[in-house]
Amino acid sequence: MAYYKKRSNGKWMYTVSLGIDSLTKKQKQKTKSGFATKKEAMAAARIVEAEVENGAFINETKMTFEAFTDDWINTYSQNAKISSVRARNKEMKHFISVWGPYPLKKITKQMYQKKILELSQKYSRNYLVGIHACGRMIFNYAVELNLIKTNPTESVQLPKYQPKIEDIENQKEDIKFLEKEELARFLRFTASDGLEMDSLIFTTLSYTGLRIGELLALKWSDFDEYKGSLRVTKTLYNPRNNITEYVLLPPKTSGSVRTIRIDEQLVKMLKRHEVKQKEIKLKKGQNYTDNQFIFARNDGHPQLRKVVEIRLKRILKKAKITKNITPHSFRHTHTSLLIEAGVGVKEIQQRLGHTDVNTTINIYAHMTANMEEKASHQFSKLMKDLL
Structure with a gap:
């Protein structure tokens, strides 16, 4: 049964019983004020009573958006990778900066859609998809906990991306790799002008197609000579x-767990490196942290990715290669060489550790198109010389 009261400001309020709290054993109540007339308060109270009777009542939280996201990210981090948690933290800050102190239950679909539209003007489509996915996870969790009645992200549409013609015309290829002759020149310079481990690192990347994180994580127990x-x-x-x-x-994926066969030259390079590393361990003694990493610094800790990137730029400059090559480019370089050698899509998929064959097919198609274009240019040049 509901109770009604006229407050000193002339407005009416209602109080509805929600039953006994199973934990505190105390009476739970829902109170709301601000109604102009008793009739309005009674109508609103009847809706609450019907929801309580049908088991559909949700007593929405007074928690702020920022406080709730703190709870959500702590729960999310229990079953997510560190890299994913870091990404979610970055994405949800776009919402916290606007709604931080705002009550979670007050955030509407209109507010959420407006924010997504604003973000679409600043960020790429891919990043916007990530931000929206984070928003959906946050509010889905709030609905699951019965802290809010409706999910403001439900049915929200991302703005359709319309690239400008000049952007399409000026768009550069995403997949960068070294041609066979360029790779040979690059590796010669790593051998003659490279710093410690440069030759081994870049030869391994070129000959295996490993991701840089996979390479730096390798331990001697992973190597079978x-x-x-x-x-x-x-x-x-x-x-x-x-x-x-x-x-x-x-x-990265379940398919990324794999065993890669390597050629005799790389086996010999790894064996020579192992001998040299053991000498460093003896020399450093207790100052060497031995975690058995193959690509370890002289203190035993794994080499830093940033160091690999800096050294890569150094050798590219010496080899006079102007392409914007990154450590990941050697993965594409390895793929292009496999295609040129006649290796099939399935075998490439297994060697690169792609769970989804479409990933391999997309790269395969890109590389093949590049080779066809190169062949066309070479043929045109040949005919021009003949004529």
């Missing part, structure tokens, strides 16, 4: 490029 293979079971996560603050995580 007799079978001539490397076992990929983990990846190194170190976003701050801190010597000691790294984490070993499972690979």
